[in-house]
Amino acid sequence: MSGSFTLADLEAIVAARAASGDPKSYTAKLAAKGLPKTAKKLGEEAVETVIAALAEDDAALAGEAADLLYHLLVVLRLRGVPLDAVMAELQRRTAETGLEEKARRPTPDAGT
């Protein structure tokens, strides 16, 4: 059980470790590589999560999802986007259904 541990708690850990310069910190090492490398890593974790969702057991999927959320928080940190901004957007979307929100999105340019 995770108790009261939240993504906001992990966000604070990520912020502190990214700024720590601690040679033993994976977060510091990743942050030092910069946004392009970290974003690429996030993409890899997303693919690994998809593979786990389709072909692995529940524990493997939970592990890959944890890797994905952690790497997302590192990317958000490097971009200076607080988790609160993501949560505010998700909360705003609760006012309507996903399909209603989708219908309001700009349609892709058909090339005309």
Ligand SMILES: N=c1c2ncn([C@@H]3O[C@H](COP(=O)(O)OP(=O)(O)OP(=O)(O)O)[C@@H](O)[C@H]3O)c2ncn1[C@@H]1O[C@H](COP(=O)(O)O)[C@@H](O)[C@H]1O
């Ligand atoms: N939640 C995580 C977390 N999830 C995944 N990972 C790391 O993400 C990496 C993903 O593994 P991969 O095999 O995909 O990648 P890798 O080959 O190890 O790394 P690359 O060389 O590919 O970059 C592993 O090294 C994991 O340890 C994490 N590292 C840190 N945290 C949290 O961050 C805290 C601080 O960690 P440090 O910054 O290491 O002190 C920890 O106490 C945790 O709470």
